[in-house]
Amino acid sequence: MMRNQIKILKGNIAFTPVFGQLEILANSFIVIEGRTVKGAFTGELPAKYHGITVTDYGEALIIPGFVDLHAHAPQFVNRGLGLDDELLPWLEKYTFPEEAKFSDPAYAEQVYQQFVTELWKWGTTRSVLFGTIHKEATTRLMELLAAAGLGGYVGKVNMDRNAPASLRETTEQSLADTEEFIQQTQGRYELVKPIITPRFAPSCTPGLMTGLAALARKYNTPVQSHLAENTDEVALVKALHPECRNYAGVYDSFGLFGQQPTIMAHCVYNDASEIGLMAQNNVYVAHCPYSNNNLASGIAPVRNLINRQVPVGLASDIAGGHEIFIARVAAMAVQVSKLKWLETAKREPFFTIPEAFYLATKGGGSFFGKVGSFEPGYEFDALIIDDSPPGRPGIRQYSVEERLNRFIYLGDDASIAARYVAGKKIEQPKFSADNG
Numbered sequence: 530m531m532r533n534q535i536k537i538l539k540g541n542i543a544f545t546p547v548f549g550q551l552e553i554l555a556n557s558f559i560v561i562e563g564r565t566v567k568g569a570f571t572g573e574l575p576a577k578y579h580g581i582t583v584t585d586y587g588e589a590l591i592i593p594g595f596v597d598l599h600a601h602a603p604q605f606v607n608r609g610l611g612l613d614d615e616l617l618p619w620l621e622k623y624t625f626p627e628e629a630k631f632s633d634p635a636y637a638e639q640v641y642q643q644f645v646t647e648l649w650k651w652g653t654t655r656s657v658l659f660g661t662i663h664k665e666a667t668t669r670l671m672e673l674l675a676a677a678g679l680g681g682y683v684g685k686v687n688m689d690r691n692a693p694a695s696l697r698e699t700t701e702q703s704l705a706d707t708e709e710f711i712q713q714t715q716g717r718y719e720l721v722k723p724i725i726t727p728r729f730a731p732s733c734t735p736g737l738m739t740g741l742a743a744l745a746r747k748y749n750t751p752v753q754s755h756l757a758e759n760t761d762e763v764a765l766v767k768a769l770h771p772e773c774r775n776y777a778g779v780y781d782s783f784g785l786f787g788q789q790p791t792i793m794a795h796c797v798y799n800d801a802s803e804i805g806l807m808a809q810n811n812v813y814v815a816h817c818p819y820s821n822n823n824l825a826s827g828i829a830p831v832r833n834l835i836n837r838q839v840p841v842g843l844a845s846d847i848a849g850g851h852e853i854f855i856a857r858v859a860a861m862a863v864q865v866s867k868l869k870w871l872e873t874a875k876r877e878p879f880f881t882i883p884e885a886f887y888l889a890t891k892g893g894g895s896f897f898g899k900v901g902s903f904e905p906g907y908e909f910d911a912l913i914i915d916d917s918p919p920g921r922p923g924i925r926q927y928s929v930e931e932r933l934n935r936f937i938y939l940g941d942d943a944s945i946a947a948r949y950v951a952g953k954k955i956e957q958p959k960f961s962a963d964n965g
Contacts, residue, residue, distance in 0.1 A: 532581060536561040536952065540586035540913065541929045542569055544593050544903045545891055548835070551883035553929045558583065559591060561909040564952040568905050586913050589946060590932060593901050594654025594910035595855035596893030597845050599753070599794040599815035601659045602670055602683075603628050603637070604848035605644040612823040612851065616759040619824055621693075624848070628661045628686075629695035637666035642960050644847075645673045649958055650942045651854040654910040654950045655680040655897055657753060657792055657815070657844075659726055662686050662698055664706045668714060675718040678955035680897065680910070684726025684753055685710045687741060691731045704740040711748050720951060722750075725789070729755040730766050730779045742784035751790040751896075754780065757803070758795035759826045777803035777812075787812045792896065794844060795820070796834065797827040808838045813896055816841055816888065818861040820849030828869045831862070832877045842893020843885075856937045859885040882934050913947035916940065 538561070542554040558574050560567040574583075604624060611623040631637045648656060658674075660667030660683055667685040674681050685707055689700045698706070707725070714723045725745045727733040733741070745752055757763055757776050766776045773779045777799060780786040786793075787810025794815040799807070807814070816831050835841055843858045844850070852858060859882075866879040880888075894901020900908050914936055927935065936944060948955050 531562070534563045535578065535581050537574070537578060537581055537583045538586060538591060538911075539583050540589045540591040541932075542591045542903060543929060543933050545883055545887035546902055546904050548887045548892070549881060549884045551886065551930060551933075555929055559903060559909075561952050564908050565899075566903050566905055566907045566909050569903055586915075586946070588917070590914035590916065590929065590936065592912050592914060592933070593890040593894065593903065594912055594948065594950065595652050595889050596842055596897075596901055597648075597653045597656040597855055598792055598813065598842040598893040598896065599657055599817060599844035600847040600853075602641060602644045602847070603631050603659075603661050603666075605647070606640055608848040608851045610848070614824070615761065616824045616826060616849070617761050617765075619849070625693050625696055629693070631661040631663045631666040632695075634665055634669065637663070637669060641666070641670045641673050642958075645670075645677050645679065646958050647853055648679060649677055649948065649955065652912045652942075652945050652948060653679070653853070653855055654912075654948065655894060655900060657682045657724065657896070658684065659728075659753070660685055662688060662696055662703070662706075664710050668710060671714055671718065671721050671723070673958075673960060675721040676960060677958040678950050678953060680720035680900075680950055682722050682724035682751060682753070684724040687727045687737055688732040689737045690734050700734060700737045700740065703737055704744065707741065708744055711744065711750060715748060715750070725750050725752045725785075727752075727754050727785065729762070730776065731762065731769060735783065738780075738783035738785060742788065745785070745789040749789070751792070752785050753792045754785070754794070756780070756793035756796050757798040758821075759824065760798060763798050775800055775803050777806050781806060781810070786810055790896065794846060795826065795829065797821060797829045804834060804837050804839060807834070811840060814839055814841045815844035815846070815893075816862060817844045817846035817850055818865045819852050819858060820846035822861070822865065823851065824849050828865050828872065830869065830877065832866065832869070832880070840892070840895060841888055842896065843888045844893075854942075855889050856940055859889040860938045862888065882937060886933070886937065909949055909952045911949040912945050914940070914944050915946040916944050
């Protein structure tokens with residue numbers, strides 16, 4: 530044990546080591562060595578830690594940092610626009626015109642600085658992000674995320690069909706730019722890595738998807754895309770790929786469905802065979818309840834996915850989803866699960882708060898490895914929640930669990946007193962031109 534690498538925090542600790550199982554250690558200590566948790570202790574600290582300075586957060590909650598498994602960083606500025614439309618028209622009217630602006634590095638810089646600052650502000654310690662087709666802008670997004678001390682995967686988007694001319698690449702250029710992007714960024718940062726990002730099957734030709742799968746294998750790079758979000762989208766994929774049994778089968782046929790660690794966003798309309806393939810290949814689902822509501826996509830059968838052993842985490846899906854705060858996404862996940870409960874004649878149970886909290890932390894965090902919990906050996910990503918600042922009612926009337934529930938539904942950024950990522954306390958980002 531190297532004592533100079535030890536941090537000890539004290540407060541009311543809450544985390545979910547198992548789906549639905551909330552563990553609370555009131556007025557307790559958590560010990561971190563370097564990046565990882567050594568243990569959590571109630572009562573007295575073990576003698577070997579005596580003499581090490583304790584950061585005492587008093588009555589504050591200490592919870593794992595939030596994980597956003599799917600967001601579109603360039604869409605940050607068009608949140609709240611066109612959300613009275615469906616997915617495909619919304620892409621054409623709002624999203625594609627906005628993303629075309631990222632050919633301008635100065636514009637990308639301005640937006641991405643704001644976006645990364647918002648991730649920090651709202652306690653998202655790890656995220657999985659779509660950039661745009663633009664290599665330079667997407668590389669800068671990675672630099673800014675790393676400079677802020679946050680963890681994540683960032684993807685240069687690929688599109689060589691069914692896209693406006695301003696965003697449509699040639700297959701060859703898309704693959705060349707993607708490979709160069711990976712080569713330039715793969716080992717550059719400790720906590721931020723590249724991810725292969727075909728936008729979705731309709732926007733990628735078979736040649737492009739084959740080439741992207743080859744790059745994923747060559748560089749041992751994970752994959753992210755969209756799956757079965759909208760009924761019109763599902764019909765379009767069927768028309769484009771009649772040779773495949775279903776939508777998941779399209780990705781799988783090209784080697785983009787769990788052959789490397791894979792995240793698929795939405796997954797509202799998958800059949801039983803697709804869900805079985807997702808479980809078999811350990812394909813993660815990024816559950817996007819706000820986006821699914823806003824774009825009239827539907828209610829994802831998340832309980833069924835989990836019961837079938839499909840890994841699930843939560844996602845903002847900025848800007849189909851307008852809410853960046855993963856605590857509120859967790860609350861919405863509970864709410865829409867109640868509608869699914871009614872839709873299934875009360876056969877598919879709705880989520881509890883501890884279940885949604887797990888999805889917001891360890892559920893998504895597991896894509897990064899040992900992230901999202903305070904079990905020994907886990908990287909220490911944490912939020913310090915001071916839910917009783919001056920001028921607000923006292924907290925002593927509520928239990929720790931009740932306070933966590935209230936934070937999920939009522940909390941805001943002012944309640945987040947401190948943020949830690951991989952054992953390091955991170956302050957509000959201050960960017961400069963040479964952050965990379």
